[in-house]
Amino acid sequence: DAGITQSPRHKVTETGTPVTLRCHQTENHRYMYWYRQDPGHGLRLIHYSYGVKDTDKGEVSDGYSVSRSKTEDFLLTLESATSSQTSVYFCAISEVIPTYEQYFGPGTRLTVT
Amino acid sequence: ELKVEQNPLFLSMQEEKNYTIYCNYSTTSDRLYWYRQDPGKSLESLFVLLSNGAVKQEGRLMxxxxxxxxxxxxxxxxxxxxxxxxxxCAVDRGGSEKLVFGKGTKLTVNP
Incomplete structure (x- = not known):
């Protein structure tokens, strides 16, 4: 299994509070991704990174920011959590060689009350 | 904009029967991935298909x-x-490192 951990694994927070989720990898892969998974929507890309300090937006980036100061860590921040951000968040990693295949972390279940 | 559609979204099968899940996508792409997700778990990579005509098999899945x-x-x-x-299923955005996922097919196999 790819060495990917996410923390916390579960979190309950209140509307309006900032929240940071962490993804940590031990594979030295270049690319890292944050997705959210909601019933009926599959997985949707929030942000991704193609190197240290290099990030770009995905299809549902509003209300989220990311940072990557080290190859192994990719942080997702909800600047002011809303109930619509209640979801399961997955981190993934990939590398160009051989196939860009993405490997997923265990997920973080976030509930915003 | 790349769109990925899976059919069916829900599939209830009997054991020992055969069936097919379809994944259609809207723009040119050379890479397609299949993943499996068990309830409450993460996604597990099943297959990576990299070219036209590619076929991969693992156990009862092809x-x-x-x-x-x-x-x-x-x-x-x-x-x-x-x-x-x-x-x-997930499709890359034409040479990109980003994927677009279908909504998933929930398969239930009944005894």
Whole structure:
């Protein structure tokens, strides 16, 4: 299994509070991704990174920011959590060689009350 | 904009029967991925299809890719209960490191 951990694994927070989720990898892969998974929507890309300090937006980036100061860590921040951000968040990693295949972390279940 | 559609979204099968899940996508792509997700778990990579005509098989699952038709199929042979899960296909955005996922097919195999 790819060495990917996410923390916390579960979190309950209140509307309006900032929240940071962490993804940590031990594979030295270049690319890292944050997705959210909601019933009926599959997985949707929030942000991704193609190197240290290099990030770009995905299809549902509003209300989220990311940072990557080290190859192994990719942080997702909800600047002011809303109930619509209640979801399961997955981190993934990939590398160009051989196939860009993405490997997923265990997920973080976030509930915003 | 790349769109990925899976059919069916829900599939209830009997053990020992065969069935196919379809994944259609809207723009040119040379790479397609299939993942499996068990309830409450993460996604597990099943197959990576990298070229037109690619076929991969693992146990009772076989995946194929037709890039000209923009179609991939996941064929299930003689289904068993352990195959019950949600299956996702994902397509790259034309040479990009980003993927677009289908909404998933929830497969239930009944005794």
């Amino acid at each position: 995946a194929s890719l037709d890039t000209k038709a923009r179609l991939s199929t996941l064929h299930i042979t003689a289904a068993v209960h352990d195959l019950s899960a949600t299956y996702f």
